[in-house]
Amino acid sequence: MGSFPLNTTLKPPYYIVAFYSQKKSDDHDYDQVAQQMEALVKHQDGYLGHVGFRDENNFGITISYWRDLDSIKNWKGVGEHLSAQQKGKSVFYADYRVEVAKVERAYNK
Amino acid sequence: MGSFPLNTTLKPPYYIVAFYSQKKSDDHDYDQVAQQMEALVKHQDGYLGHVGFRDENNFGITISYWRDLDSIKNWKGVGEHLSAQQKGKSVFYADYRVEVAKVERAYNK
Numbered sequence: 667m668g669s670f671p672l673n674t675t676l677k678p679p680y681y682i683v684a685f686y687s688q689k690k691s692d693d694h695d696y697d698q699v700a701q702q703m704e705a706l707v708k709h710q711d712g713y714l715g716h717v718g719f720r721d722e723n724n725f726g727i728t729i730s731y732w733r734d735l736d737s738i739k740n741w742k743g744v745g746e747h748l749s750a751q752q753k754g755k756s757v758f759y760a761d762y763r764v765e766v767a768k769v770e771r772a773y774n775k
Numbered sequence: 776m777g778s779f780p781l782n783t784t785l786k787p788p789y790y791i792v793a794f795y796s797q798k799k800s801d802d803h804d805y806d807q808v809a810q811q812m813e814a815l816v817k818h819q820d821g822y823l824g825h826v827g828f829r830d831e832n833n834f835g836i837t838i839s840y841w842r843d844l845d846s847i848k849n850w851k852g853v854g855e856h857l858s859a860q861q862k863g864k865s866v867f868y869a870d871y872r873v874e875v876a877k878v879e880r881a882y883n884k
Contacts, residue, residue: 671795672834672870682876684791684838686780686826717795719828719836725781727828727836729793755884761781763883767791767876774872775864 681732687762689724712737779824787878790841796871798833821846
């Protein structure tokens, strides 16, 4: 979790990926994998930041910010991330949904 | 809060509005106004749902889902919502940011 979006001066157009997930309560090495992905994504070309929440019922949202669709596609194909996605699908998450959206307008208080 | 996004079968294109906010700790009648807005938005043409989180530091995200830009614009202009927005700006929130984004791709587990 972080308050990234409030500090940013990102100007559209850019992209967000919203990842909604229901984590299983028995989550094995979820924290370790999540930390590895967090360390890795920071070096990814086109990555602009992310913010995440998870509530007491293991329902969570992570929103990540990207320069363009190619950056998103490249990150999706990174080896370590591919195996994390596979583990997410088969082990960590009971359910999830992904939305890819183009930010057309953004303004702060 | 709700797990709305996991249950939906919404197909792109549709719009999301991400509202990030840092609420002041002395929040006056925030809960009452928030409940009123939640009751009101449900009757709004083009409204498709929403999901929200707020953490222990009063940082929150609300994502709402809309059919199109006109629906978003119309809701922004509704009288009671205008005065809620004004109160949000002057009383409830230390800071906030709004992003309007067009969902181009969405998939579930």
